[in-house]
Each structure stands twice: as structure tokens, then as C-alpha cells.
Amino acid sequence: MPLPPSPTTEPPTGRTIVALRDVGKSFERGIIALDTMNLEIHDGEFVSLLGPSGCGKSTALRIIAGLSTVSRGVVEWPNGAAKIGFVFQDPTLMPWANIAANVQLPLKLASIDETESRTAVRRSLDRVGLADFADAYPRELSGGMKMRASIARALVTEPQLLLMDEPFAALDEITRFKLNNDLLAVWGALRRTVVFVTHSVFESVYLSQRIVVMTARPGRVFAEIAIDAPYPRDERFRTSAEYGGFCRQAAETLGMAMAQRGAP
Amino acid sequence: MSDRALRIILPVAVLLVAVLSWKLVVWIFEIPPYVLPGPDLVTQTLIADSSLLWNSLLVTLLTTFEGFLLAAVGGIGLALLFNQSRLIEYSFYPYAVILQVTPIVAIAPLLLIYLPQSLAVLVCAWIVAFFPVLANTTLGLSSVDHNLLSLFDLYKASRWQVLWNLKLPAALPQMLAGLRIAGGLSLIGAVVAEIAAGSAGAGSGLAYRIAESGYRLNIPRMFAALILLSLAGVAIFFVLSGLSQLLLRRWHESAINREN
Numbered sequence: 001m002p003l004p005p006s007p008t009t010e011p012p013t014g015r016t017i018v019a020l021r022d023v024g025k026s027f028e029r030g031i032i033a034l035d036t037m038n039l040e041i042h043d044g045e046f047v048s049l050l051g052p053s054g055c056g057k058s059t060a061l062r063i064i065a066g067l068s069t070v071s072r073g074v075v076e077w078p079n080g081a082a083k084i085g086f087v088f089q090d091p092t093l094m095p096w097a098n099i100a101a102n103v104q105l106p107l108k109l110a111s112i113d114e115t116e117s118r119t120a121v122r123r124s125l126d127r128v129g130l131a132d133f134a135d136a137y138p139r140e141l142s143g144g145m146k147m148r149a150s151i152a153r154a155l156v157t158e159p160q161l162l163l164m165d166e167p168f169a170a171l172d173e174i175t176r177f178k179l180n181n182d183l184l185a186v187w188g189a190l191r192r193t194v195v196f197v198t199h200s201v202f203e204s205v206y207l208s209q210r211i212v213v214m215t216a217r218p219g220r221v222f223a224e225i226a227i228d229a230p231y232p233r234d235e236r237f238r239t240s241a242e243y244g245g246f247c248r249q250a251a252e253t254l255g256m257a258m259a260q261r262g263a264p
Numbered sequence: 265m266s267d268r269a270l271r272i273i274l275p276v277a278v279l280l281v282a283v284l285s286w287k288l289v290v291w292i293f294e295i296p297p298y299v300l301p302g303p304d305l306v307t308q309t310l311i312a313d314s315s316l317l318w319n320s321l322l323v324t325l326l327t328t329f330e331g332f333l334l335a336a337v338g339g340i341g342l343a344l345l346f347n348q349s350r351l352i353e354y355s356f357y358p359y360a361v362i363l364q365v366t367p368i369v370a371i372a373p374l375l376l377i378y379l380p381q382s383l384a385v386l387v388c389a390w391i392v393a394f395f396p397v398l399a400n401t402t403l404g405l406s407s408v409d410h411n412l413l414s415l416f417d418l419y420k421a422s423r424w425q426v427l428w429n430l431k432l433p434a435a436l437p438q439m440l441a442g443l444r445i446a447g448g449l450s451l452i453g454a455v456v457a458e459i460a461a462g463s464a465g466a467g468s469g470l471a472y473r474i475a476e477s478g479y480r481l482n483i484p485r486m487f488a489a490l491i492l493l494s495l496a497g498v499a500i501f502f503v504l505s506g507l508s509q510l511l512l513r514r515w516h517e518s519a520i521n522r523e524n
Contacts, residue, residue, distance in 0.1 A: 067414050092411040095515045096433045109419040
């Protein structure tokens with residue numbers, strides 16, 4: 001392993017919220033998705049998992065969420081299991097329910113009473129700028145707005161840990177930039193922990209404090225890059241030389257990660 | 265002309281042309297009414313025999329309705345049971361298929377041996393109608409978006425919550441499609457069983473009137489009864505389509521007009 005991990009700045013609070021220790025995951029048909037994956041997520045930080053498709057980053061995310069079991073290793077929650085919000089690559093809204101009902105779903109499943117949950121739904125919709133669309137049905141909204149609704153649903157339970165699985169991959173660039181900014185604003189306001197899976201170098205640099213670069217087949221952590229730029233970040237950061245430098249560094253690291261396994 | 269107007273005007277025009285040619289053929293070739301009655305004679309019969317035919321229509325419709333209701337309850341219930349337990353599905357699904365693929369005309373005489381006639385007719389209507397409900401509902405229940413299932417898992421939803429909040433609404437479009445087919449089929453089942461039963465009496469249905477009129481060479485009444493049967497089928501179709509439209513109008517593509 002030629003590349004030493006880059007020096008990492010101390011995360012905001014440093015307390016580990018969840019850790020993967022030597023986690024391996026193989027599926028039936030013998031496909032190894034993850035091989036001795038080690039990862040620590042700290043309270044309040046914004047981490048991106050960056051890697052080529054098929055590197056098991058989504059699998060790692062599903063394992064953290066408890067949606068997938070490990071074949072080897074353990075998932076540790078040093079301070080007890082955290083409340084989790086999950087955003088899928090597709091908005092994954094129920095087409096038969098309006099936006100308010102979709103956002104309310106997690107509260108309904110937890111049997112939270114109607115008045116209390118209505119307040120939470122309104123607050124969550126406000127946060128993503130969808131307050132005026134509570135009564136709309138998913139099919140009436142654009143892709144970007146559906147994704148906002150999906151994020152509002154993930155936030156409605158006030159989770160400590162927000163897991164996002166390539167949420168903006170299917171959106172056009174303009175919408176994606178807008179949602180990147182809005183996501184950072186939400187994160188800045190709430191300071192919850194975010195683990196963000198992406199295959200976009202630019203997106204990962206723009207958003208995160210720390211990028212975890214992964215190799216493919218089998219998936220494992222290749223290197224970590226600290227993005228030591230202050231928040232709030234905005235369009236000025238997106239066009240700065242500093243941003244360009246981080247992008248080059250992340251792209252080179254990703255290139256090395258991919259070269260290690262030969263051509264993808 | 266608007267699309268809506270065309271949808272009404274065109275089929276009505278086709279009907280007029282067909283009835284007119286029917287009338288002309290009967291008139292030109294001087295076909296006797298015991299071979300092919302003209303539309304005017306059929307209409308007269310429809311009016312003259314209206315009380316007899318009306319009572320028979322009610323009998324047939326009641327059987328159809330009961331058969332449909334049982335098919336809906338049975339089909340949806342069985343689909344839910346299959347969805348909850350794979351073992352039950354594996355055990356019984358093949359027999360549901362066998363029941364469906366065996367022609368109802370062949371089963372009806374057997375049922376008439378073992379069951380009282382009214383019940384046998386009902387069972388026939390049920391057998392033909394329940395399978396599309398079962399098959400479609402099963403498909404609907406099992407084609408739920410996997411990510412939505414994951415989401416419900418994430419929030420630790422109970423089996424009941426998954427069924428009520430996710431699987432049933434997700435399966436609704438397919439379920440309604442199954443019910444729409446079942447409506448027409450249960451009428452067919454009722455008709456087949458009535459003809460197989462073939463017994464007279466005050467309580468006999470429309471299909472029996474057709475068979476009876478056939479024996480008596482009362483061809484105009486055969487046509488009159490046949491027309492009533494078709495109208496009943498059309499009415500059932502429209503009622504069920506309307507129900508489907510009503511329930512899906514806000515969210516399902518099938519119930520929404522495309523915008524250009």
C-alpha cells in the first residue's frame with residue numbers, strides 16, 4: 001500500500017458515532033462487495049465516500065443503516081445506536097400519497113401523534129423549501145423537488161446520522177449545484193453527521209470535510225483526504241484555485257485507487 | 265372536433281350503420297323472423313316481454329354481483345395470505361391455476377350434481393372471476409419498490425404497517441385491473457352455469473331465457489335477452505372503470521391524461 005493516508009484535521013467534536021471494523025460483505029454468487037473495510041464516522045462531520053461504481057460504497061452505507069448484514073467484522077456504535085435518516089438515489093416517494101404524507105411517514109410508523117407530527121412535517125418542508133408543495137403529489141414535482149421531499153422525509157425524525165446514497169446523481173448540473181448549496185445550508189444549521197456517497201470528485205470536494213476514497217472489487221478504503229476549507233462554502237469556493245487544487249488531489253487519489261485494481 | 269365528442273359520436277355512428285344494414289338485409293332477402301328477426305321486431309319483443317326479461321335480468325345480475333363480491337374478497341384475501349406466507353403460496357397456488365384453466369363449461373354440470381342450483385351457479389361465477397383478482401393482486405403486492413421496503417425496514421415498521429401503508433396502496437392499480445376483469449368474467453360464469461343448469465321456473469336467469477327461447481324457436485326473444493346481457497356486461501365494465509378512475513385519479517399514470 002504505497003500511499004500513506006493524508007493528515008486529517010481534527011473533526012469538529014471528534015467523538016466517534018459509528019465505526020466499521022474489518023467489515024467484509026460477500027453476496028451469493030461469490031461477489032465480494034467489501035473486504036476488510038475500516039471507517040470511523042465522527043459526530044457532526046460531513047464525510048463523503050468516493051469511488052468508482054461497484055466499489056461497495058452503497059453497501060457500506062446500507063450496512064451502517066442496518067439494511068444489510070455484515071459477513072465479517074463488526075459495526076460499533078460507541079454511544080449507542082443513533083437515529084438514522086436515509087436518502088436513496090431515487091426519491092423513493094409513495095406515489096399515492098401527497099408530499100406532506102410522504103414526509104410524515106417515519107413519524108406515522110413510529111406512532112407519533114398527529115398534531116406533533118404535523119408541526120415536524122411543516123418544519124422539515126420549510127427547511128428544504130417545499131412548504132408550498134405539501135399538498136402536491138410526487139408526480140407533479142420536478143426531479144429536484146422530489147429529491148428535496150425525500151431529504152425532508154429523512155430529516156423529519158431529527159436523525160443524528162444522515163446517510164445519503166448518491167442522492168443527486170440523476171439530476172442535471174444546475175439542480176445539483178443548487179441542492180448541494182441547500183444541503184450545506186441545512187447541515188450548517190443542524191450540524192448533524194452526514195455520510196454522503198458519490199462518484200463525483202467535484203461534488204465530494206465541494207461538500208465534505210473529509211473524503212474517503214475507496215477501491216473497487218473488493219471494496220475497501222484506499223485513502224482519506226481532508227478538505228480543509230472553511231464553511232460556509234458557496235459559488236466563490238466552487239470557482240476558486242483552492243477548490244481546483246483539492247479536486248486535482250481527489251481525482252489523482254481516485255485514479256491511483258482505480259489503477260491499483262487495473263482498469264475498471 | 266374534440267377527442268371526447270369523437271369518442272361518443274363514432275361508436276354511435278357505427279351502431280346506426282350496423283342496425284340499418286341488419287334491417288336492410290332482413291327486408292331485402294325477406295328473411296322470416298324465426299331465422300333472423302329484424303331490429304324493429306327485437307325492440308318490440310324487448311318491450312312486450314319486459315317484465316319477464318327484467319326479472320330474469322335481476323336474477324342473473326344478483327348472481328353476478330354475489331359471485332363478483334366473493335371473487336373480490338376471496339381473490340384479495342388469498343393474495344394477502346400468499347404474500348404473508350410463502351409456504352401457503354407454494355401449497356395452494358398451483359391449484360388456483362388448475363381451477364382457472366379447467367373450462368368452466370366442463371365444471372358446471374358436476375357442480376350442479378352436488379350443489380343446489382342457485383349455489384352451483386354462484387360457485388361457477390366465483391371460480392371464473394376470482395383468479396384474475398388473485399393473480400393481479402399477487403403481482404401488485406410483490407412488485408413494491410424495494411427501496412420503499414428498505415425505508416419501512418429502516419423505520420422498523422411492523423408487518424401490518426408494511427401491508428397497510430405500503431403493499432396494499434402499491435398494489436391498488438393491479439388489484440383494480442383484476443377486479444375489472446372479474447366483473448365481466450363473473451357474468452360469463454353465471455351465464456354458463458345457468459345454461460348448463462337449464463331448469464325452468466320463476467327464478468330463472470336471463471341465460472336460461474335464451475336457452476328456453478331457443479328450444480321454442482322464439483328467436484326475437486333470444487335476441488332481446490342477448491342484448492340485455494351485453495348491456496349488463498357493459499354497465500359492469502363502466503362501473504368498475506369509474507371506480508378505478510376515481511381511486512387512482514391523483515397519482516397513477518393509468519388514470520391521468522397525457523399532456524402534450
